[in-house]
Amino acid sequence: MGEATLSPQESLHLIQSMITKTRKDMGDNTKHFLLWGWITFASCSGQFILKNIFEFEKHYLVWLLVIPGAVISIFIGMKDEKKRTATTYIGDSMKYLWMGMGISYFVLSMILTRMGWGTNVFPFFMLLYGLGTFVSGKFLQFKPLVYGGLIAWALAISSTFFNYDYQMLFGAVAILISYIIPAYMLRSKNKATQY
Amino acid sequence: MFKELDPILHSQLRLAVMSLLISVKEAEFTFLKEKTNATAGNLSVQINKLKEAGYIEVVKQFKENYPQTICKITPKGIDSFEAYVVALHSYMNPNG
Numbered sequence: 001m002g003e004a005t006l007s008p009q010e011s012l013h014l015i016q017s018m019i020t021k022t023r024k025d026m027g028d029n030t031k032h033f034l035l036w037g038w039i040t041f042a043s044c045s046g047q048f049i050l051k052n053i054f055e056f057e058k059h060y061l062v063w064l065l066v067i068p069g070a071v072i073s074i075f076i077g078m079k080d081e082k083k084r085t086a087t088t089y090i091g092d093s094m095k096y097l098w099m100g101m102g103i104s105y106f107v108l109s110m111i112l113t114r115m116g117w118g119t120n121v122f123p124f125f126m127l128l129y130g131l132g133t134f135v136s137g138k139f140l141q142f143k144p145l146v147y148g149g150l151i152a153w154a155l156a157i158s159s160t161f162f163n164y165d166y167q168m169l170f171g172a173v174a175i176l177i178s179y180i181i182p183a184y185m186l187r188s189k190n191k192a193t194q195y
Numbered sequence: 196m197f198k199e200l201d202p203i204l205h206s207q208l209r210l211a212v213m214s215l216l217i218s219v220k221e222a223e224f225t226f227l228k229e230k231t232n233a234t235a236g237n238l239s240v241q242i243n244k245l246k247e248a249g250y251i252e253v254v255k256q257f258k259e260n261y262p263q264t265i266c267k268i269t270p271k272g273i274d275s276f277e278a279y280v281v282a283l284h285s286y287m288n289p290n291g
Contacts, residue, residue, distance in 0.1 A: 006205065006206075006207055006210070008200075008283045008286035008287055009287070011200075011205070011210060011279075011283055012280075012283055012287070014207065014210055014211055014214065015210065015214040015280070018211050018214035018215045018218075018230065018231075019214055019215075019217070019218045021215070021230050022215055022218040022219055022230070082259075085222065085223040085225050085226035085229075086215075086219045086220075086221065086222035086223065086226040087219060087220045087221055087222075088218070088219050088220055089220050091220075092220060
């Protein structure tokens, strides 16, 4: 690419092609969605199975899965950071939104446990999933995530009509609809636009 | 009525760099080099011209003991880029 001057058409074409190149490069942010989607889905459904089928007393221990999840997530994040040669406002917004969400989950678990409301945890978790996915969907202009967020909020309210055991299943369904399915759709959309 | 095209932007490589920087928060020299397929020497010269015009900020630092050059578009650069696109449209739709 040299110093050559351009016709207006060539200029517009060049601007468009450079913007498209950047967009393709910034598209793949689904790794963390899928990792956390599957970890939380496995924890919710695993807890339901351990409690109701195996009648295991310490069924909540399945949530210890989030510890290796956090380690893997930090490892992937550090690896990506080394390779990153450009940062975008959307990328940064997504990173801080989900970091804040992770901290909020932890703080909420502490508050509810301390207050003896541990068996009411799932509707609040779904409320947060809804917020995270709705805002992410709006940032990425990806409707399935926006709808996923709305469905998670609806499931949060609906789950209050059922007892704790079934609220776990509502949690698993909310994750499947608001995280996992939209993340696979986003991934295939990104792959399709890369070629 | 045709509007005058900004001579700083109306050059292939400088326009490519500005188009890349308008879509990101900041980018490394290596990112710009890879996307534009320009030589390091030519890219450096054009980046300096954009910097002298006040359209971009250039920060030189070290990342894990390696020198790193980071470029970021300035508010003046954003205004000029927008004005350039408006001017281009006046050529595309002279009656518009």
